[in-house]
Amino acid sequence: xxxxxxxxxxxxxxxxxxxxxxxxxxxxxxxxxxxxxxxxxxxxxxxxxxxxxxxxxxxxxxxxxxxxxxxxxxxxxxxxxxxxxxxxxxxxxxxxxxxxxxxxxxxxxxxxxxxxxxxxxxxxxxxxxxxxxxxxxxxxxxxxxxxxxxxxxxxxxxxxxx
Numbered sequence: 001x002x003x004x005x006x007x008x009x010x011x012x013x014x015x016x017x018x019x020x021x022x023x024x025x026x027x028x029x030x031x032x033x034x035x036x037x038x039x040x041x042x043x044x045x046x047x048x049x050x051x052x053x054x055x056x057x058x059x060x061x062x063x064x065x066x067x068x069x070x071x072x073x074x075x076x077x078x079x080x081x082x083x084x085x086x087x088x089x090x091x092x093x094x095x096x097x098x099x100x101x102x103x104x105x106x107x108x109x110x111x112x113x114x115x116x117x118x119x120x121x122x123x124x125x126x127x128x129x130x131x132x133x134x135x136x137x138x139x140x141x142x143x144x145x146x147x148x149x150x151x152x153x154x155x156x157x158x159x160x161x162x
Contacts, residue, residue: 001097001099001100002043002044002096002097002098002099002100003038003043003098003099003100003101003102003127004038004043004044004045004046004093004096004098004100004101004102005034005035005038005043005044005045005046005101005102005104006046006048006083006089006101006102006103006104006105006115006119007031007034007035007045007046007047007048007068007104007105008048008083008103008104008105008106008111008112008115008133009048009049009050009105009106009107009111010027010028010031010047010049010064010065010068010105010106011049011050011061011062011063011064011065012060012061012062012063012065013059013060013061013062014061014106014107015027015028015065015106016061017106017107017136018136019106019107019134019135019136020134020135020136020137020138020141021134021135021138021141021142022131022133022134023134024106024134026131026134027104027105027106027132027133027134028065028068030104030129030131030132030158031068031104031105031132032068033158033161033162034102034104034129034132034158034161034162035047035068035070035073036162037161037162038102038161039070039072039073044074044093044096044098045070045072045073045074046073046074046075046076046083046089046092046093047064047068047069047073047074047075047076048075048076048077048078048083048087048089048105048111048115049062049063049064049075049076049077049078050062050077050078050079050081050111051077051078051079052079053079074092076088076089076092078111080114081110081111081114082111082114082115082117082118083111083114083115083118084115084118084119084122085118090122093124098124099124099125100124100125100126100127101119101124101125101126101127102126102127102128102129102161103115103116103119103126103127103128103129103133104128104129104132104133105132105133106133106134107133107134107135107136108133108134108135108140108141108144108145109135109136109140109141109144110136112128112133112144113144113148113149116128116149116152116153117152120152120153125153126149126152126153126154127153127154127155127156128145128149128152128153128154128155128156129156129157129158129160129161130145130149130155130156130157131157131158132157132158
């Protein structure tokens, strides 16, 4: 059994948004710590970013945050809200024997939640890192963490992994 960390949309243009209850920089720092812990344990780290569909050029800040991607990480580009549709993520995870995914990143009620729901649909066990994600509004984030995510899996904090 293998657990993989999936980090969603850690891109400068999203990190720089007015997020709550945690700033984008706080989320990025916690996600870096999570990724380091997973790498040290030999567990897969999956980094997913979004490309806007039907545009000739992506807006500035559309790459991963500087220094986030390390050798051996899996990187994917999605063109929808969640990380599973059209990316081959399920096949990559199955090929590694992954049965549990730990989800963090931006934004809680968008990319993170959409990815988590698809992961549940694919039969993965789920864990959420509440302090390593943030929303466009604090109340949306808090509702997801307190009400929605516990219905799908365990809700934890960065300190539980580092």
